[in-house]
Amino acid sequence: MQPFTTLTGLVAPLDRVNVDTDQVIPKQFLKTIKRTGLREGLFFDWRKRPDGSPDPSFFLNDPRYQGATILLTRDNFGCGSSREHAPWALLDQGFRCLIAPSFADIFYNNCFQNGILPVVLKAEEVLVLLKEVIDTEGYRLTVDLDRQTVTTPQNVTYRFEIDPFRKDCLYRGLDAIGLTLQHEGAITAYEARRKVEAPWLFSDLRS
Secondary structure, three states: OOOOOEEEEEEEEEEOOOOHHHHHHHHHHHHOOOOOOOOHHOOOOHHHHHOOOOOOOHHHHHHHHOOOEEEEEOOOEEEEOOOOOHHHHHHHOOOEEEEEOHHHOHHHHHHHOOOOEEEEEOHHHHHHHHHHHOOOOOOOOEEEEOOOOOOOOOOOEEEEOOOHHHHHHHHHHOHHHHHHHHOOOHHHHHHHHHHHOOOHHOOOOOO
């Protein structure tokens, strides 16, 4: 998993509340267990018109937001089902940071396991940022995980809170598997010792 330290990136606005994971990545795109190639399904029902053509009013189809790495949105983002494809699709699109007043709990946890930083700011702060993003082409924010700050082009700084353990894992690029592999030597030594202490546990039961 790619570590997250400091990110200065273009911001894309999604001014909607209660965005559920079925809108983030609809069910027809859940057939794969690969984490790549899902960007085509990201916000699919909102990106497309009924005839299948791109909806120019949706932000992902707006040239000014191409290459955005920070998604700014509203309350309760990621509600609905627990599908991990939702953060996979956002990451495949290039988003490394999401900023909102609140996130659904399971989605929030899944973000950390996939190298995405979900930042919780006050609702009034998000509204100010949304207005600035919409009014200013090429609007960029700097997100500093170590300092736990979001800084605007005008040097206005907003502070966010984060669990220290999650912060450390994201900063070092460690998901659950990465954390386990830190103890690979101890695990290997334990397995070798158990094979001596209890060889019957490792015998081939088919013989």
